[in-house]
Amino acid sequence: MTELAxxxxxxxxxxxxxxxxxxxxxxxxxxxxxxxxxxVLTGANGSGKSSLLRLLATLLAPAAGxxxxxxxxxxxxxxxxRASLDYVGHFDAIKPALAVRETLAFWAGLxxxxxxxxxxxxxxxxxDTIADWPCRWLSAGQRRRLAxxxxxxxxxxxxxxxxxxxxxxxxxxxxxxxxIEAHRAAGGRVAIATHQALGLSGPHRLALEDFAAxxxxxxxxxxx
Amino acid sequence: xxxxxxxxxHDVLLAFRxxxxxxxxxxxxxLAVMLFPLGVGPEAETLRQIGAGIIWVAAxxxxxxxxxxxxxxxxxxxxLDLLAxxxxxxxxAVVAKCAAHWVTTGLPLAIISPFLALLLDLDARSMAVxxxxxxxxxxxxxxxxxIAAALTLGARRPGVxxxxxxxxxxxxxxxxxxxxxxAGIAGGGARPHLLLLGALSLAALPxxxxxxxxxxxxxxx
Numbered sequence: 001m002t003e004l005a006x007x008x009x010x011x012x013x014x015x016x017x018x019x020x021x022x023x024x025x026x027x028x029x030x031x032x033x034x035x036x037x038x039x040v041l042t043g044a045n046g047s048g049k050s051s052l053l054r055l056l057a058t059l060l061a062p063a064a065g066x067x068x069x070x071x072x073x074x075x076x077x078x079x080x081x082r083a084s085l086d087y088v089g090h091f092d093a094i095k096p097a098l099a100v101r102e103t104l105a106f107w108a109g110l111x112x113x114x115x116x117x118x119x120x121x122x123x124x125x126x127x128d129t130i131a132d133w134p135c136r137w138l139s140a141g142q143r144r145r146l147a148x149x150x151x152x153x154x155x156x157x158x159x160x161x162x163x164x165x166x167x168x169x170x171x172x173x174x175x176x177x178x179x180i181e182a183h184r185a186a187g188g189r190v191a192i193a194t195h196q197a198l199g200l201s202g203p204h205r206l207a208l209e210d211f212a213a214x215x216x217x218x219x220x221x222x223x224x
Numbered sequence: 225x226x227x228x229x230x231x232x233x234h235d236v237l238l239a240f241r242x243x244x245x246x247x248x249x250x251x252x253x254x255l256a257v258m259l260f261p262l263g264v265g266p267e268a269e270t271l272r273q274i275g276a277g278i279i280w281v282a283a284x285x286x287x288x289x290x291x292x293x294x295x296x297x298x299x300x301x302x303x304l305d306l307l308a309x310x311x312x313x314x315x316x317a318v319v320a321k322c323a324a325h326w327v328t329t330g331l332p333l334a335i336i337s338p339f340l341a342l343l344l345d346l347d348a349r350s351m352a353v354x355x356x357x358x359x360x361x362x363x364x365x366x367x368x369x370x371i372a373a374a375l376t377l378g379a380r381r382p383g384v385x386x387x388x389x390x391x392x393x394x395x396x397x398x399x400x401x402x403x404x405x406x407a408g409i410a411g412g413g414a415r416p417h418l419l420l421l422g423a424l425s426l427a428a429l430p431x432x433x434x435x436x437x438x439x440x441x442x443x444x445x
């Protein structure tokens with residue numbers, strides 16, 4: 001990958017470090033995610049892929065370093081940054097008692113979107129035929145599709161996807177790839193933690209191992 | 225306003241769809257009150273004296289029982305992450321959730337309380353004071369309870385722990401709630417007690433969501 005020119009509309013991470021309890025998971029992590037860019041996070045279990053995504057979603061506070069969005073540090077105006085990101089984590093945030101369409105409409109409504117693209121979102125992930133099913137009938141793969149459909153229902157500039165292909169079948173993976181490429185073609189950015197070769201075009205790979213903190217570096221001296 | 229109303233509607237809808245949610249708190253409330261005439265004895269005079277206290281204590285316990293409904297499901301299924309990323313501040317989301325909790329817990333308790341008061345031989349005026357007191361005081365129960373519900377997310381026995389945290393906070397509500405009815409019976413005015421109950425709820429409205437949102441952020445970490 002050639003060196004990227006840093007533009008004003010990039011998402012930039014500078015010297016990020018993440019601490020979980022006493023353990024420093026990674027440190028000195030930086031990247032530039034330009035419009036249309038895809039960041040693929042790789043690394044062994046426990047190397048901090050999910051933590052990095054939660055950190056990018058402002059759900060975790062970095063132990064060091066900062067995120068810069070549209071030329072200003074995210075901490076200055078976290079609300080504006082949050083409004084421009086969609087996060088799909090490990091859990092699907094699905095209530096068994098609600099219908100598929102209701103679930104999607106609810107989460108899109110929470111993003112403050114006046115006219116969510118529900119039909120387009122359901123169709124993109126092949127959920128249109130089961131839109132009125134209560135979610136308790138859904139299989140694990142269908143739940144995943146519903147969680148991913150939030151990306152279309154409430155569009156945002158940055159997508160943060162944590163193992164999005166877990167439980168998806170080949171058709172689901174293909175649909176996800178299509179959706180991601182369309183998002184990138186429209187200038188969207190995506191950061192994905194995945195073990196699977198999704199077939200994204202020109203992804204920027206980030207191996208979490210390269211930023212692993214040396215053992216004991218983050219631990220308190222003294223103590224025990 | 226849209227996200228707030230959406231969250232409120234969603235929580236009320238869930239409570240109704242999962243039928244047991246509202247029935248559980250109400251059923252507990254009714255049963256707990258009905259145990260007292262059986263335990264204390266059927267003398268109308270005794271029951272009348274302790275009636276208001278019984279109903280308020282039962283209401284507090286019923287409210288505590290329903291607290292895990294506030295955040296536990298969202299915490300377990302990742303919905304809390306999405307709430308934190310929504311278009312409203314987490315404090316606002318807490319207010320919307322508490323409002324939904326009150327409509328599906330405190331409000332039904334206040335509505336059926338006159339029937340239970342009948343069981344304990346309270347007079348018509350006391351019934352009215354009791355129901356009005358519950359109406360004014362139960363919002364504070366939902367709001368203060370949210371703090372405990374948020375603090376105990378991820379704990380192994382959240383129900384027991386949150387009742388230990390929240391019951392001491394409920395004491396002022398209990399004192400003025402039961403006090404209003406007793407003052408009415410004794411011939412004094414119930415008005416100051418009711419005003420104080422309303423004041424407690426109004427004070428909890430801005431303060432409790434701040435504490436709750438801070439606890440939720442801690443739980444997200």
